[in-house]
Each structure stands twice: as C-alpha cells, then as structure tokens.
Amino acid sequence: MNWFTRVRNSIGWLPKRSTEKDLWIKCPSCQEMLFAKEYEENLSVCPRCDHHGRIGADERLSLILDEGFEMLDQPEVEEDPLKFKDTKKYTDRLKQARAKNPHADAFSVGSGTINGHDAVVGVQDFGFMGGSMGMAVGTAFCAGAQRAIARKCAYIVCTAAGGARMQEGILSLMQMPKATVMTRRLKEAGLPYIVVLTDPTTGGVTASYAMLGDVHIAEPGCLIGFAGQRVIQDTIREKLPDGFQRAEYLHKHGMVDMVVHRKDLKGQLSTLLEYLQPAKAA
Template identity: 80%
Template sequence: MNWLTRVRNSLPFGNKRETPDNLWVKCKSCQEMVFAKEFEDNQQVCPRCDHHERIGADERLRQLLDMGYEVLAQPKVEEDPLKFKDTKKYTDRLKEARAKNPYADAFTVGSGEIEGHPAVVGVQDFGFMGGSMGMAVGTAFCQGAERALKRHCAYIVVTAAGGARMQEGILSLMQMPKATVMTRRLREAGLPYIVLLTDPTTGGVTASYAMLGDIHIAEPGALIGFAGQRVIQDTIREKLPEGFQRAEYLHKHGMVDMVVHRHALRETLAGLLGYLAPAKAAA
C-alpha cells in the first residue's frame, strides 16, 4: 500500500455517497434536467418548456377525479383469438406489457366525481402496447359507457393510442363500430360525452370514438391524426404546414374545441359538467 492510499483511507470523510438515479428527469422536448420531485409536483409538465409528458392511467385518474373514486374491474376477453405470432407470440407481448403496467390492458375506467359533479372517466394508457385498441380496450370503453348510462352522468374519455392492435386483426377494427354505438346510446340518453385528446391519438381510435365527442379538448402539443405525416406527405406530394396534426393546429382549423393546459383540466371539466349535466346522477 503506497502512502497516498494510506492517507486517503485515514481521512474521516468515509466513502462517497451514492446518488440515486431517479432524482432527475430529462425533458423529452427541451432536453433540460428537471428535479424529479418538481416534475411530479407539476403534474408531469416540464417547468422549463411546458412540455406535457405522457402519464399513466392511475396518475390521470388521480388528477381528474375527486378522492374516493372507484376503478372498475377490467373485462375478461379472449386474449389471443388469432394465435398471432410475428417476431414474438402475442401472448408473450401481453405478458411483457402487464409486467410493466398496473392493469391488464390499455383502457381503465374510473367512476366518481369531478369537483362534486358525477362522472365516469375512461383512460387509455399509451404505456401499454402503445395504447393500441383491441377487444379488451373496446369492451372496457363500452363498460365505461354502460356505467355512465346506469349512473345517468357524463362519460369522459382520455385518448392516447397508436391505433388498432394488429395482433387481433379484424377483431380490433370491430371495436370501432362497437364504441360508436355506445356513443350514440349516450347521446340518445342526453348524457354528455367529452373527449380529452392527449399525445398521441392516432389511427383507428381517431377514426372512431376519439372524434365523436360532444366536446373535444386537447392537451398542448398533442399529436392528433389518422395517418402518419410521412404517409400523407408522400401521398399528396406536398410539404405539410408547420405544426400539422398538433393540438394547436387542429384547434385553429376547427377540429378541436379547446386546448387546455393540464393544470386547468380538472377545473375546465368541472365547469363543462356544470353546464352540460346539471342534474345529479341517479343513485
């Protein structure tokens, strides 16, 4: 042992403390490092550039609903009707997704109140296989609509999806008309159906229940569209305008009713429910 090692070991400072690797979050937009606690307290919105990060179903329900809400059990469906396999078995992909997420599929329904106004809130989680729409998502969407009909209250759906789930083929596409029928039943019952479009909302979800709401709200900067920008650009052979398919562009062109910051969503929804559904829910 040389003299430098002996001196270093004899110093009273002890070993260097290890810093946890979850203290900081890197913003995906501005690339700035943000203290994780500050990021969480700001509802997963970057305090530097105001970028709205994608959030899971539990966090979304906590942000929107009053305390004491109920999370509906997710429906049971046949999980691999086509025995699909690409580079992996579909069943293996489901197992991997469920190991990383708290719920069995991409759509979760909460039943409760928003600032005292009865509401059922369905949340699509992009973290579960890109929020893709399969039979479980379609069935859960309809289950949420049924609960809203039973309670005679508004149905609010938070969308985030890459489209239909290819591993379920035509069966995933059949969820589009199934969900559309439920939105019609809500309208016939005189119940508000409000859609909150978050990043990203694309494909078959956009082509069905995401664009059938009585009111469409979008989070700032959310990507909203059907086909991808490159596909559209290659088809029409023209350069697309700046901000195309973003929430602000769609609002400017009448596809979205309002763009609302995450901090104001709960207050905005409560105000809308006060106007659209003033009557108390049935017991």
C-alpha cells in the same frame, strides 16, 4: 483509466458515491435536465418549456376525479384469439406489458365525481403497448359507457393510442363500430360525452370514439391524427405546414374545441359538466 482512478478504486474502505436512479429527468422537448420530483409535482409538465409529458392511467384518474372514486373491473375477453406470433408470441407481449403496468390492459375506467359532479372517466394508457386498441380496450370503453348510462351522468374519455392492436387483426378493427354504437347510446340517453385528447391520439382510435365527442379538449402540443405525417406528405407530394397534427393547429382549424393546460383540466371539465349535465330531479 489514469493512475489516480486505479489507486482510488483499489482502496476497499473508500465509500462509493451513489446517486438516486431517478433523481433527474430530461425534458424531451427542450432537453433541459429537471429534478424528477419537481417534474412530478408539476403534473409531469416541464416547468421550463411547458411540454406535457405522458402520464399513466392512475395518475390521470387521480388528476381528474375527486378522492374516493371507484375503479371498474377490467372486463374479461379472449386473449390471443388469433394465436398471433411475430418475433414474440402475443401472450408474451401481454405478460411483458402487464409486468410494467398496474392494469391488465390499456383502458381503465373510474366512476366518481369531478368537483361534486357525477362522472365516469375512461383513460387510455400509452404505456401499455402504445395504448393500442384491442378487444379488451373496446370492451372496457363500452363498460364505462354503460356505467355512465346506469348512473345517468357524463362519460369522459382521455385518449392516447397508436391505433388498433395488430396482434388481434380484424377483431381490433371491430372495436371501432362497437365503440361508436355506445357513443350513440349516450347521445340517445341525453348524456354528455367529452373527449380529452392526449399525446398521441392516432390511427383507428382517432377514426372512431376519439372524434365523436360533444366537446373535444386537447392537451397543449399533443399529436392528433389518423395517418402519419410522412405518409400524408408522400401521398399528396406537398410539404405540410408547421405544427400540422398538433393540438394548436387542429384548434385553429376547428377540429378541436379547446386546448387546456393539464393543471386547468379538472376545473374546465367541472365547468362543462355544469352546462351539459342533466339536472337531477328533486
């Protein structure tokens, strides 16, 4: 500390310079410093490099659904059925996640319209324990599908997860067939099931309802896969191509139907519903 700083700090009446905590944000892709307000107004997409940042469930639902949509209650499930504990109790991890999140778990469902077309939208929030799939997520997914069947409308799911929730063991893996059954019921009812893949969608979620849609849309640059890239590379002992498991690579190889910018997502979903939504009786 130099003499000037010491003198300045000793003057009690000198006002301290303050800056808003979240005035700036660094883009994780191009590393540019951005005004947080500009970033948020651009739907959490970097205006420099077009990197799509992760957004929460409420932001996603407001982006897709028209105003006045209804939020479905989070279904009640048994918490900590295995009395799991690692470095922390599972119950403590849930409390910590809920303190930072407006919802009780990682999957939230809204029921409303998209440009006037009836739809039920389920959103997985990576901000809640990495969007991990446990009993609460599986039950909420099924509740959303049931609401779509009752309303006779499309079910749209936005996925974002690191996989199954390890603290629930085999009970988390049981959500895969449970969710798969519900996608089958939607098909039997003749209702569209559309999946919007966001960053990241991996593990057991990819192995179940994330890849069972009638149409698969991906946000630009998002990570989509089952096993991690290093695991695959070490298994096959070959170098993987550039962009492997990214949205554009999967689109090129037929695993994703389209890659859609976040600002165009609502319009694209509305167009799809015009084609896929069953016509209502007059």
